Amino acid sequence: MTVEVVTLGCRLNAYESEVIRAKAREAGLTDAVIVNTCAVTAEAVRQARQNIRRLRKENPGAKVIVTGCAAQTEPETFAEMPEVDHVLGNADKLDAAAYAFDAGTERVRVNDIMSVRETASHLIAGFEGKARAFVQVQNGCDHRCTFCIIPYGRGNSRSVPAGEVVAQVRALAAQGVREVVLTGVDITAYGADLPGRPTLGRLVEQILNLVPELPRLRLSSLDVAECDERLIELAASHERLMPHLHLSLQAGHDMILKRMKRRHTTAQAVAFCERLRRMRPEIVFGADLIAGFPTETDEMFEATLAHVRDCGLTYLHVFPFSARERTPAARMPQVKGDVIKARAARLRAAGEDAVAWHLAALAGRDVELLVEQNVSARTPTFAPVKLAAPHQAGALLRARIVRADRRFAYAEAA
Numbered sequence: 405m406t407v408e409v410v411t412l413g414c415r416l417n418a419y420e421s422e423v424i425r426a427k428a429r430e431a432g433l434t435d436a437v438i439v440n441t442c443a444v445t446a447e448a449v450r451q452a453r454q455n456i457r458r459l460r461k462e463n464p465g466a467k468v469i470v471t472g473c474a475a476q477t478e479p480e481t482f483a484e485m486p487e488v489d490h491v492l493g494n495a496d497k498l499d500a501a502a503y504a505f506d507a508g509t510e511r512v513r514v515n516d517i518m519s520v521r522e523t524a525s526h527l528i529a530g531f532e533g534k535a536r537a538f539v540q541v542q543n544g545c546d547h548r549c550t551f552c553i554i555p556y557g558r559g560n561s562r563s564v565p566a567g568e569v570v571a572q573v574r575a576l577a578a579q580g581v582r583e584v585v586l587t588g589v590d591i592t593a594y595g596a597d598l599p600g601r602p603t604l605g606r607l608v609e610q611i612l613n614l615v616p617e618l619p620r621l622r623l624s625s626l627d628v629a630e631c632d633e634r635l636i637e638l639a640a641s642h643e644r645l646m647p648h649l650h651l652s653l654q655a656g657h658d659m660i661l662k663r664m665k666r667r668h669t670t671a672q673a674v675a676f677c678e679r680l681r682r683m684r685p686e687i688v689f690g691a692d693l694i695a696g697f698p699t700e701t702d703e704m705f706e707a708t709l710a711h712v713r714d715c716g717l718t719y720l721h722v723f724p725f726s727a728r729e730r731t732p733a734a735r736m737p738q739v740k741g742d743v744i745k746a747r748a749a750r751l752r753a754a755g756e757d758a759v760a761w762h763l764a765a766l767a768g769r770d771v772e773l774l775v776e777q778n779v780s781a782r783t784p785t786f787a788p789v790k791l792a793a794p795h796q797a798g799a800l801l802r803a804r805i806v807r808a809d810r811r812f813a814y815a816e817a818a
């Protein structure tokens with residue numbers, strides 16, 4: 405009689421699923437399936453419903469509980485499903501009391517997420533069997549990009565106090581975790597709601613200084629318009645801060661950025677990457693990019709393709725535009741579905757070329773690898789590597805990259 409937690413969506417959901425697992429256990433919940441959903445695209449919501457139907461078939465007697473951003477933004481979508489027993493909002497899902505069900509428990513418990521003011525940190529014991537752990541430092545978002553539904557699922561921006569973050573990272577390092585990824589919804593907004601308004605750079609500095617036993621610290625998505633000077637200095641110089649930054653760029657044409665209500669220009673993004681690359685030549689960048697945002701012309705799309713080269717991006721997360729109800733972008737003139745698909749395919753192909761180029765450049769080099777499991781490992785630049793022999797998950801080892809293909813580099817441990 406187990407409790408299975410199924411995670412859809414982002415790293416923040418992955419972190420919260422560890423908390424949900426602990427809270428459900430604390431509440432004495434048994435024989436249940438909890439689905440932690442994502443609402444970033446209409447496709448993500450469709451996949452959540454599909455997973456729920458499958459999980460109900462596989463677990464006929466279990467209690468099926470749906471939570472996460474899709475449950476928060478459209479609870480009725482799940483409440484109307486006969487497969488579902490309970491629908492929980494994003495604030496409730498981290499509260500053990502929410503898993504103490506009895507005859508009187510309401511089927512749908514979704515509160516006003518905009519009224520949530522604080523983000524309490526939840527000390528998780530570790531990420532089961534993982535070399536890498538995600539630690540939440542922030543939640544919610546104060547921005548209102550015109551295509552995005554996330555603020556309606558997660559509320560306004562709120563930060564975890566630095567002392568609690570440091571304690572969490574220290575606890576994970578003591579558990580043998582070798583790499584921690586700082587995650588949230590808009591982590592560059594970190595600290596704006598805390599006394600003294602500490603910045604993300606200040607938090608990163610505290611973690612690196614106060615937890616010297618942690619070999620690797622990595623950052624999740626960054627808004628180039630909000631990166632503070634201390635963060636840039638550390639990213640350019642600190643050996644234990646991984647030389648791999650993922651940027652929330654979304655497009656490579658200034659008019660589209662304006663219509664998205666983004667806070668940076670294409671020139672600022674290029675300058676950001678060039679400056680860091682001058683200070684730390686081995687640094688690599690990833691980026692989120694949307695293909696087919698409303699009103700995007702062929703010429704504007706070509707500019708986004710060129711932006712990939714101008715910034716020297718390596719890892720592309722490509723999102724075919726998906727109109728989300730209640731967002732301004734859903735009311736703009738839409739690009740045709742087949743055009744969106746074709747543009748997304750071209751962006752993905754550009755991303756595959758960039759990864760292949762980065763892997764080929766590693767050949768012949770000695771690198772430090774973090775073993776994820778068996779023969780799979782990652783470099784500090786997050787390059788996927790296959791080792792000649794299996795190693796313990798969590799092992800950090802020196803290896804020589806002997807060759808590469810379009811998907812992996814291949815290494816022999818020293």
Ligand code: SF4
Binds near residue numbers: 554
């Ligand atoms: S910054 Fe924009 S895209 Fe990111 S979560 Fe906030 S509203 Fe959404």
